[in-house]
Amino acid sequence: MILENLAQVREYIDCSIQKRTKNFGFNEVKLIAVTKNHDIYAMRKAIDAGINVIGENRVQEALDKYESLERTVEWHLIGHLQTNKVKQAIKIFDVIQSVDSEKLVLEINRVATKLNKIQDILVQINVAREESKFGIEYNDVTAFIQFISNLKNVHVCGLMTIAPHYNDSEMARPTFRKLYEIFDKLKQQNFKNVEMKWLSMGMTNDYKIAIEEGANIVRIGTGIFGARQY
Numbered sequence: 001m002i003l004e005n006l007a008q009v010r011e012y013i014d015c016s017i018q019k020r021t022k023n024f025g026f027n028e029v030k031l032i033a034v035t036k037n038h039d040i041y042a043m044r045k046a047i048d049a050g051i052n053v054i055g056e057n058r059v060q061e062a063l064d065k066y067e068s069l070e071r072t073v074e075w076h077l078i079g080h081l082q083t084n085k086v087k088q089a090i091k092i093f094d095v096i097q098s099v100d101s102e103k104l105v106l107e108i109n110r111v112a113t114k115l116n117k118i119q120d121i122l123v124q125i126n127v128a129r130e131e132s133k134f135g136i137e138y139n140d141v142t143a144f145i146q147f148i149s150n151l152k153n154v155h156v157c158g159l160m161t162i163a164p165h166y167n168d169s170e171m172a173r174p175t176f177r178k179l180y181e182i183f184d185k186l187k188q189q190n191f192k193n194v195e196m197k198w199l200s201m202g203m204t205n206d207y208k209i210a211i212e213e214g215a216n217i218v219r220i221g222t223g224i225f226g227a228r229q230y
């Protein structure tokens, strides 16, 4: 199934790029296979079918898989990160997409300095201000990015959001549009050490709309691997 699902997802991604009514300045979309709760066999299949970026939510789960996966891929952390897990996270993740507080980003900078790494991050934004979700408040984003721009071992390369879940994905469109607006504004502002390159928005339920609104990273689990068993 993974092969067929992937082919379909890729086709939808291309269609959604075609459907854009606006020029966002980029035409490629990076597909992240979200492998939380899926085993290493499923991961190997996806990678053999061309997946080269993996998204995981939990550091421990990712570590276990990282050690048994004999394939080279890019690893993105997309779930909330606790400060006591930062060291392990920095060792395996190429990008931490879920940076959502000053305390966390300071710890990332501290540990990255020690490990002599410049850690790529995205800032997670809670656009719809949902209580149940992590992320910086929309109105605080610029100040937060300015704060990070002074940290030498952290490199901001974009923004991430999780839209509220709607049965009709069309309802998520304003959330995505709003995130693109601030992404574009931050790009114009050109803060030092800050690159507005990646806009990570859209999951199985809503990635088509997200792409139409400017996403250039989508994070897809169910659409590739089927429903997760918990």
Ligand SMILES: *Cc1c(COP(=O)(O)O)cnc(C)c1O
Residues within 6 Å of the ligand: 034, 036, 057, 078, 079, 162, 202, 203, 204, 205, 219, 220, 221, 222, 223
């Ligand atoms: C689980 C998860 C995804 C993937 O969700 P699907 O609905 O299975 O595609 C994407 N992003 C984040 C942050 C997630 O936690």
